[in-house]
Amino acid sequence: MTVACGAPEVWRTPGYPLFLTLFLNHYRLAIFVQAIFGAAVCGLVAAFTKRRYGAAAAIVASAIVAFDPATITVTKELLSEPLFQLLLAGAVFGSLSNRALASGFLYSAAALVRPVAEPLLIFAPIPFLLSRRWIRAASALCIALVMIGAWAARNYRVAGVFTLTVQGPMMFYSYTVPAVLSVATGAPLLDTQRAAARAIEPAAFGDRADLIADARRLSPHDEISWAVQTSPQVAHLMLSRSIDVMESHPLATAEVTLLGFLRLAFEPHQPEVGLAKIVNGDGSAFRLVKIASMMFDAMLLYLVWIGVARALWIHWRDDQLWILFGVALLLLLATAPSADNFDARFRTPAIPFLAAIAGVGWASLASLVRSRAGAGVNGPRDCG
Numbered sequence: 001m002t003v004a005c006g007a008p009e010v011w012r013t014p015g016y017p018l019f020l021t022l023f024l025n026h027y028r029l030a031i032f033v034q035a036i037f038g039a040a041v042c043g044l045v046a047a048f049t050k051r052r053y054g055a056a057a058a059i060v061a062s063a064i065v066a067f068d069p070a071t072i073t074v075t076k077e078l079l080s081e082p083l084f085q086l087l088l089a090g091a092v093f094g095s096l097s098n099r100a101l102a103s104g105f106l107y108s109a110a111a112l113v114r115p116v117a118e119p120l121l122i123f124a125p126i127p128f129l130l131s132r133r134w135i136r137a138a139s140a141l142c143i144a145l146v147m148i149g150a151w152a153a154r155n156y157r158v159a160g161v162f163t164l165t166v167q168g169p170m171m172f173y174s175y176t177v178p179a180v181l182s183v184a185t186g187a188p189l190l191d192t193q194r195a196a197a198r199a200i201e202p203a204a205f206g207d208r209a210d211l212i213a214d215a216r217r218l219s220p221h222d223e224i225s226w227a228v229q230t231s232p233q234v235a236h237l238m239l240s241r242s243i244d245v246m247e248s249h250p251l252a253t254a255e256v257t258l259l260g261f262l263r264l265a266f267e268p269h270q271p272e273v274g275l276a277k278i279v280n281g282d283g284s285a286f287r288l289v290k291i292a293s294m295m296f297d298a299m300l301l302y303l304v305w306i307g308v309a310r311a312l313w314i315h316w317r318d319d320q321l322w323i324l325f326g327v328a329l330l331l332l333l334a335t336a337p338s339a340d341n342f343d344a345r346f347r348t349p350a351i352p353f354l355a356a357i358a359g360v361g362w363a364s365l366a367s368l369v370r371s372r373a374g375a376g377v378n379g380p381r382d383c384g
Contacts, residue, residue: 010159010166010232014151015087015113016080027078034075034082041089042066045352045359048093052320053360061359064304068351069297070269070344081348084114089352092327095127096320100136104143111148114349115164116334118148123327130319159232166228166235173200173238174224175338176256177245184252193220200224200238204231253337260336265305268297269344297344307358314364321357328353 023030042062050058065071074081091106107124111117121144125137148164156162163169178192185192197220204227205211211230215223228235246253271293308325315321328350335346 010155010161010163011229012167013112013115013165015109016083019083019113020078030078031076037082037086038065038071038075041071041086041352044086044089044093045356048097049356049359051097054363057356057359057363059359060307060362061355064300064355064358065352067296068300068348068355069271069293071348071351073269073271074345074348079345080113081345084110084117085349085352087113088117088120088327088349092123092324092353095124095140096323098127098131098133098136100128100133100140101143104140105147107140108144108147111144111164112151115168116331116349118164119330119334120327121145121148123323126323127320161232161235163235166232169235169239169242170224170228171338171341172242174221175341176253177242178220179256179338180245180249180252183255184249190220196220197223197227199241200227200234203237204228204234257333257337260338260342261332263342264332264336264344264347266301267342267344268294268301269347270294303362304354304358307361308354309361310365311357311361315360321360324353324357328357 020030023033042065045065046058046062049061071081071085087106087110091103091110094106095103104124107117107121111121121141124140124144128134128137128140152162152164155164159166173196174193177196178189181187181192181196182189197215201212201215205215215226218226224238228238271290311321312325331350331353332347
């Protein structure tokens, strides 16, 4: 029975653990609240799209979010994506709706749930800068920086690392570095993963032969993870070495990133744990529902990207559509450069923004079809 939470740490950001403290010993209630978060995201997407682009675009956009298989299944697990998706959607749509203080707060709250939102802070002031609202631009950015900086300062005081979390450098070093070296050198991926793990042993464990021996019994990813948890300062070394590798092999880095991006953008979600909580995971029904879910997701992704391409082509002067696309693109690219860490749930935070754009694209197509049909019905007829 879980009756209390552990102390704050530098291993992960505090946002989602703080959310879970409200539901100790109430797993079903936490899942129920996450389902409400999903419904709230649909509402945010619909409200923004309707106000800016009309009811037809809002219906399509909200339907995409509502029926996205990955978004549905992640709400059935204790994962940070539902909370992160809600906070980030509120931040982005809030900034595009001229709500500077709210967007700044929500951007920082999203980053405290998932550090992948940290690079997205560049988008916080952009809508206000484009409309020359300088004070609101500064307010949105400053609020976000102050909140994030406060947690980073706390981590520096506790562990000597000025960062939101040490997981970011660890992920680069554990997944990106081995993948890039494997592509660049032709070495098996497992060998490059093991070499990366062994390379940081002296910095992480010093001369503790017992710790090194225990670490070598683990998988390379677990060994690296344990190293950074044992000595958080090693995250600086991991980050610097990751940057060195990527700078030394730019083509291999680009290849790894591109392949990861294409998988995130187009590969259907393969539901496992989340689906097993809906359908019996041991029966044939599970396999049938899984296959049907993957086929539906493939079709949905196909429709989303067609709608996105059409909207950006037709409304290429619309700043807000490009901001939404930039947020979605950066979210996908931030988790793309890895070889064996693909999970379609990493795509779910980008879905609300892609859905809003796709809704505009498909609504424009529907309007075009209706206008041509109306012209055919009401146009002049040759009665000769």
